[in-house]
Amino acid sequence: MRVRWTDYPRIRRVRARSHAADLTVEAIEGFRRHRSGRNAALISHYAFLSVFPLFLVFTTVLGFLLESRPGFRTDIIDSALAQLPFVGKQIKEDPSKLQGSTIVLILGLAAALWGGMKAFVAVHGALDDIGEQPLDERSNLFKTRLRALIGMAYIGGAQVGTAILTSLASVTGVAIISKILLLIFTGAIDVCVLALSYRWLRTAWPSWRSVMPGAITGGIMFAGLQLVGVAIVGRAIAKASPVYGDFASVIGLLSWLSLHAIIALGGAELNAVLHPDRAVR
16 A cells, blocks of 8 residues: 655654644645645636736737827836837837727726636636635636635735835835835735635635734735745746747746746635634625
């Protein structure tokens, strides 16, 4: 009979010496048993299909803006917008070729909405897998889509809130203080978003108390990812760009989304270890 890796003598000794190590091993085993790695890949796939059409929407909106206000061309070329993947090159070379199209705008928004909804439905399924919710007892198609739309709404609100806090943090005029304040603010927002997702995007609604450990852990890791992950992904894109060109940005974006999905599901696995009773509201 094959022995599970969690029962190896060396692993058992480590678990016996440290409660934190025991929780970590249980969470990793749950990640494997619930196939959360596969679910994270599915989530990042649909998230990419949601984000990618937004570049199309952005290009179209920018085209409308340049048509009505040509004086913005110089400001746009000198701004951070010229560094965006896929459209940045066109902005640098000849922004006048960017044109607005109502049909393209509608199609881009529809594709982004479809991809975003599929991503949140995938999150719903992944959290039900972690909660070991029986298939026949899971939420129906209507409920999962409704919760996905609400999930998209509060994620969008969180992004707007982060942008506002970024502006407020810069008011201090001190770079270090601004970075610390921004890190604290964005970390708090990430904790709230994860807590809402862990409680809302699943069939059984756990208590707020049971979702907070994973939300706090995931929020801290998200904040750390902002500090370290941007540099790592940016370096990977820089190395891959000479070979793959714009496709390097695709690789970087997928890597970034995958890291977030893995961290989010890892936090849910931690909650499942700490509160295995699936307490509902």
